[in-house]
Structures are given as structure tokens and as C-alpha cells.
Amino acid sequence: MKTAVFICPGRGTYNAAELGSLGRTFPDAGLLAQFENERAFGNQESLMALDSATSFSISRHGRGDNASALIYACGLGDFLSLTDVKVVAVTGNSMGWYTALACAGALSPLNGFRVANTMGRLMQEALIGGQLVYPVVGDDWRDDPARRAKLLELVAEIAARPGLQLALSIDLGGMLVLAGNEPGLAAFEAATPREGRFPLRLTNHAAFHTALQEPVAARGRAALSADLFTQPKIPMIDGRGHIWWPGSTDAQSLWDYTLGHQVTEAYDFTRAVTHAAREFAPDLFIIPGPGNTLGGAVAQVLIRANWRDMTCKEDFQKLQSETPLLVSMGLAPQRATVTEGTRT
Template sequence: MKKTALVICPGRGTYNKPELGSISANIAASSSTIREDLQSVLDTIDAERAALGLATVSELDQAKLFKTSIHQRPENAAALIYAAGYLDFLSIDREQYDIVAMTGNSMGWYTAMACAEAWSISTSTKLVTSMAQLTADGEGAQFIYPTVDSEWRPDVERIAVVEEQIAAHPGALMHSIHYGGYAVLAGTEDACSAALAALPKADERFPMLLPGHAAFHTKLMQGAAEQAQETWPIAAFQAPQTPLVDGRGYQWLTPTADMPALHSYTLGHQVTETYDFSKAVQVAVKDYAPDHIILLGPGNGLGGAVAQALIAIGWQGLSDKADFSARQEAELPYVISMGMPEQRALVTAAQS
């Protein structure tokens, strides 16, 4: 009997040095029944990138050395993250898993849209690149700060100091992403610098400025949103074939999705307003009650935030980090990360 799964796509910053070569390696390690299809999809993505005069995903992924100046360029990082996630999605064994819904974090929404067939491969490749360029050119900065304790339970003191900083910089510092047990804040460079200096040090490395990030998911991205809506017409959108849960917790159901509204959200609200990843996860598990949650690559950084979002609502009795860790020790973990080879093998067909 098939197991049901919620699929979650990662956002910016998840293709890093350890992931170099992972896209080509995962294709090579795939079952022969899908290997050619995966390579064909990657070839299509590469062709679209080449037509734009940009380095192909294959060239970037198969480079001998990871270079921040190249691999973390917004238009390159976005393409690598999207391609890795999309190919992971196609690698999930549908004989084992019935995908009942999808969501993503930040730019992971674009990957989710592609996986749900709301865009063609050509459109999604070009749009992901375009949005990365438009938003990266925006002003401001973005940083992250924990709002939970060491056991992943809400920490009222940390939450309070975050809110104090937002209140101290009205209109200049805002919630960018509700990311499990972390507040991702963004705003003007002055406001971010002041908040970074004022917030108490936490867990030895926070607050942490996110290099190369502008004030994503805030009103400072209004110009990018307007340009995106002028560049990408409603005609580029198609009815998603898998239910999508967006960064408000709103569901886009097939086949009745309102295309003008989906266009407006994706290139408007999603760009300029707070992205509530925690709520997206919480709504998805409540409404679809999946047997498992599958996290697409690249990397495996989503696990903690997803667990923290579940703990916040006491999902299936989870109350802290220890509960979640115990649940993950099962032969088939509840949350399965495709960025971890041993867990990837649990959701893909055996190589042949």
C-alpha cells in the first residue's frame, strides 16, 4: 500500500560547497528506469540557461571547485536549488509514495510551482533566474535569529527581544520569514545593522547576517514585484496538478485554482509580504495528514525548521527536540530528507 507524503522544497542558500556535484551524482545513481528522463530534464534546463547567456546548471554543478563568487551569484544559486529540487521530486518512487500536497520555503515556492506543473520547465527555469536577479538587485539586508530554546520549544524572551527590535525600527525592520524556530528579519541596511548589534548573542552564532540577501519578503521588494508582473503574464501560469500550500497557509487546489490570483500571489504578495513557512507546514500536515514529509534537496537544512513548526502545534504529540529525534529513529522516519543519502534511498527506486 502506498504511503502519502507532503513534499517540501528548500529556499535560498541551500546549495553550498558540500552539495557540489550532487545533481549529476544523484542522476547517475538513479534507477535506470528514470535516469534518462532526469538527464533529459536537466538538458532542457541547461539549454534554457545557455539561451540566456548564463552558465548551465551542469557546468556549475560539475565544476572542480566551489567558488562563492560564482555558485552563490543569485541567478546561479537559484538555478542550482531549483534544478536539484525539481530533479529530486521526479526521483521519488510513485509506487511507494502518493504525493498529496506540496509547499516550500521562500524561493522554494517557485520549485513547488514547477513540481506541481504550474509552469513548464522552460518557464520555471527562466522565471527562477529572473526572480533571483530582480530581488537580488533590491535594497536592504536579511538576517536570522532563533526564537526557541535548546529543546526547540518557544522561548518567550527571545521572541520578545525580536519584537522589541521590530518596534524600534518601524517600517524599516520587518518579519521576512517565519521559519520554524527562527525569525528571519529583513529591512534597510541601517535597521538591520542596528538590530544585529542590539540583539543578545544566541547559540554562539546568532544573530546571523545572510550574505548576498536583500530585504526579501518585505515592502522593499515592491519594485521587483512590479517588474516581475510586467515581465511574466498570467498566460505563463497553468493549473497546478498537485495541491499547493503557500506562504500564508492558503491552499491552491486542482483543478479549480484561480490563475489570476495565483499569478498575483506568486509575483506580488509572495515577494513583498512576510512568508510564513511555519504556517504552510502546519496547515499542510493538518489538512492532508501525510504519512511522511519528504524534504527535497539540495542540502538538508529544512529538517530543523520543519520539526520546530510541528512541535509548535504539538503535532502527533511532539513537544520538544527529544520527541522529534525519537520519532526519527524509526526504520522509516516521519521526515525524510533527500539531501541525506541514507534517507534518499528510502524514497527512490532501487538502482538497476
């Protein structure tokens, strides 16, 4: 049986192509009904009504209170659908941490939904600041430390200007996700050359993983008690690269991190995946749905870490074609390789 690290996606992964994916793939009708009851109790739109819509709307499906719940449900459903794979660790990108908590057993499936749904709603209600994305690697995905350092110096210089707020939000493989207030984001856009569609503003995204989110974190701590959390059954790697081990995790500390640092400090997805690779040396890295947009970022992290001697995109593509190491469950042929065997 192959071993795997399970990597849960964050916001922005449920888009037009993903319409209907929850209804097609979620394996537990009873659990989905519990999620729907939570939504109804909070006077929120039904997940299945969103998922079965005839067309995708960024103003509807992309809202934090809708997107977070859809993405959590799709990711957890894919975890529950795995067969013939031994998951040795879980991690996630940004709000994917909430999904990872449930996959690992540190939150029950329903409590995980409550955390993801509540934080998505609070983020949407506050909608403080915004985010943009900018590449730090070229088309060949080769690591470029000098370019990364120069861009981060620019971020620090902008943040030092009166009235401007800008900070690293997520280190996402070959991309930097930056967050701040409108003047800070605009200053970065003005100071950097356009590269295709970048710098790219992220619609309906607040200044996640920065100090601007402290009011949201405080509301989250008031709404979600520490007794929701328990010992994980599978090791978890958080947005600092820290590993939470089964049998030695303090639930209060996990609550503190999840509704504190995870909300208000930069999320180092690159470090999380790098530590997962080096600590657990899995056969596979599995990315659940919705979508498959996180695959490139994971590949870029592994290249940067020189995993299996990869140094560029061509190396990754060659290795992936010979001995696949990355499975995106949002792609039907790849999904079939980890869901159609004997359930364990």
C-alpha cells in the same frame, strides 16, 4: 503506499557540500538540457559548469542568479525521482514556492525554471537590502511564544525609527528571518545578544518578502506572463498557509500572488507546514535537495504545532528513530527510502 507532503527548500541550501549533487541526482538529461539552453540564451553560466566546479565560491555559487537555478533544478529533480510515495500536497520555503509550483503542475518544469531563474536574476541585479537570521527557540527546540513576541516587538520598534527599515521576512520554525536596509539590520544586531553565530547575516541575500522588493516584483510581472500558469494537479500551500486546490485555482490569481504578495510580504513557512500537516496528515514530510538544512526548521514547526504530541527536540528524535516522519533527500540513506522502489 505512504502519503507525503513535499517541502521545497529556498535560497542558501546549495553550498560546498552540495557540489556535484545536480549531476549525480537529476534524472532527466533532456530536461536538464532545456534548462541549460535557457541559461545560454540569457548569457548565464551553465548549471553543470557551476555544479562540477572543483571548489565552491560564495561569490559565484551563492549569487541569486546562480543559486536560484541550481536549487530549483535539484529540488525538481528529486521530485521526479520519487517512487512508491503518493505526494498529497506541496509547499516550499521562500523561493522554494517556485519549485513547488512546478512539482504540483501549476507551472511546467521549463516554465518553473524560467520563473525561478528570472526572479533570481532580478533579485541579484537589484540586491536591495539584506537579511539576517535569529533564533526564537533554545537547543531543546521548545516553543517560546514570549521570546518570539519580544523579538517581533523589537523589530517593530526599530522599524519605527526614521530612516530604518526592518521587518519579518520569513517565520522559519525556530528561527526568525529578518530583512531590511543596512541601518535597520545593524540596529537589530546591536540590540540583541550574540548567541553562537547569531544574529547571522545571509550573504548575497536581499530584503526578500518585504516592501523593499516591490521594484523587483514589478520587473517580474513585466517579464513573466500569467499564461505560464495553469491548474495544479496536486494541492499547494503558499506562504500564507492558503491552499490552492486542483480544479478550483484561478491562474491569474496564482500569478498575482506569486509575483506580488510572495515577493513583497512576509513568508509564513511555519503556517504553511502547519496547515499541510493538519489538512493532509501525511505519513512523511519529504525535503528534496540540495542539502539538508531545512530539516531542522520543519521539525521545529511540527513541534510548535504539537504534531503527534511532540513538544521538544528529544520527542522529535525519538519519534524519528522509531517511525521516521521526515525524509531529507540530501542525505543518501534517507533518499534511498523514497527513490529505490517501483516508480509510480
